[in-house]
Amino acid sequence: MNLPMVDRIAHALLYEGYILYPYRASSVKNQLRFNFGVVYPRAYAEAQSGNDASAMQTQCLVSGSESSLLEISIRFLRVVERAAGEGGEPGAAPSANGERIPESWQEAVECRVDLP
Secondary structure: OOHHHHHHHHHHHHOOOOOOOOOOOOOHHHOOOOOOOOOOOHHHHHHOOOOOOOOOOOOOOOOOOOOOOOOEEEEEEEEEEEEOOHHHOOOOOEOOOOOEOOOEEEEEEEEEEEEO
């Protein structure tokens, strides 16, 4: 198996829709977030009349022998709230195109869980 190729494909799928389009705070598409495959905390999902998922299940068919080993790697994006001034980020000042940089925003941080 070509693990570097699998990793490149997984990376492309993970970030599909997140970084394909330039981010502008004033863009209508960026004012309401929609992502496929989002999993919310149970309390939040229940408060939304059950319209949002709080669990996800994946099934995989594996072919091998009794001596086969299986390694599982789970990768996902986790939303993180950021505020101006954190980590050297600029505050609410005009950007190069004249837009104001938001004082706070959400961004995704890639997380990975490896299971032997």
